[in-house]
Amino acid sequence: MTELPDFYETVAEEILCKCQPREGVWLDLGAGAGGVAFALARRSASTIVLVDPNMDSLQKASGLARESGLERRIVPIAAPAEAMPLPADCIDLAVSRGSIFFWKDRAQGLREVYRVLRPGGTAMIGGGLGASYPQWARQEFTRRRHEGVKRKGADAFKRFQEARSSQTFRRLAEEAGLIDFEVDGDGGADPDTSQAGLGIWLRFRKERKGV
Numbered sequence: 226m227t228e229l230p231d232f233y234e235t236v237a238e239e240i241l242c243k244c245q246p247r248e249g250v251w252l253d254l255g256a257g258a259g260g261v262a263f264a265l266a267r268r269s270a271s272t273i274v275l276v277d278p279n280m281d282s283l284q285k286a287s288g289l290a291r292e293s294g295l296e297r298r299i300v301p302i303a304a305p306a307e308a309m310p311l312p313a314d315c316i317d318l319a320v321s322r323g324s325i326f327f328w329k330d331r332a333q334g335l336r337e338v339y340r341v342l343r344p345g346g347t348a349m350i351g352g353g354l355g356a357s358y359p360q361w362a363r364q365e366f367t368r369r370r371h372e373g374v375k376r377k378g379a380d381a382f383k384r385f386q387e388a389r390s391s392q393t394f395r396r397l398a399e400e401a402g403l404i405d406f407e408v409d410g411d412g413g414a415d416p417d418t419s420q421a422g423l424g425i426w427l428r429f430r431k432e433r434k435g436v
């Protein structure tokens with residue numbers, strides 16, 4: 226089977242292009258072993274907090290941080306999105322790729338993201354491979370992913386598609402009390418379309434006080 230190229234660099238590229246964040250303290254939520262966090266760290270001078278409930282993944286991220294000399298800028302914290310042990314107003318950029326689909330209470334996770342954002346900070350939450358990831362690889366990645374989910378049955382595929390639809394993302398944002406937000410894409414796009422693998426992203430900003 227053809228090996229597909231790494232997508233973390235193209236995801237980081239898209240996040241930076243869309244969010245234009247200021248340097249400071251950034252959050253990778255549901256970071257896993259930190260694929261997105263490391264790609265962002267290589268493109269910035271920011272400190273990146275990795276939040277994930279899975280200790281094994283965070284330990285892997287810590288090891289990678291030491292190996293790549295980034296340990297002073299990579300801060301792993303074991304916690305779920307729904308209850309982050311972070312103070313309010315401390316994060317300049319919050320990103321989360323491929324994780325919201327696993328949160329037990331997605332609206333509460335989004336409320337938490339809003340709480341920890343610094344006024345003026347931006348969040349980009351969802352999933353996708355990045356617009357500059359080659360189209361053939363986006364399509365092939367999506368084909369394999371869809372085939373995998375379909376093997377679990379028609380209901381599983383329906384739930385997979387629903388969780389990634391723009392309607393679901395809008396509903397969750399509204400449930401979380403977000404007023405000003407954008408939803409880009411359609412995470413369920415068919416593998417044969419040019420939109421395949423571009424994913425679905427929710428973006429919002431915390432207003433500066435008094436603005």
Ligand SMILES: C[S@@+](CC[C@H](N)C(=O)[O-])C[C@H]1O[C@@H](n2cnc3c(N)ncnc32)[C@H](O)[C@@H]1O
Nearest residue numbers: 255256257260279305306322323324327328329
């Ligand atoms: C598909 S992985 C994505 C990991 C990483 N963001 C990436 O792009 O490689 C999903 C991650 O979400 C994490 N996760 C599951 N439930 C979560 C929750 N309630 N809050 C935060 N992260 C969660 C999992 O532990 C896992 O690391």
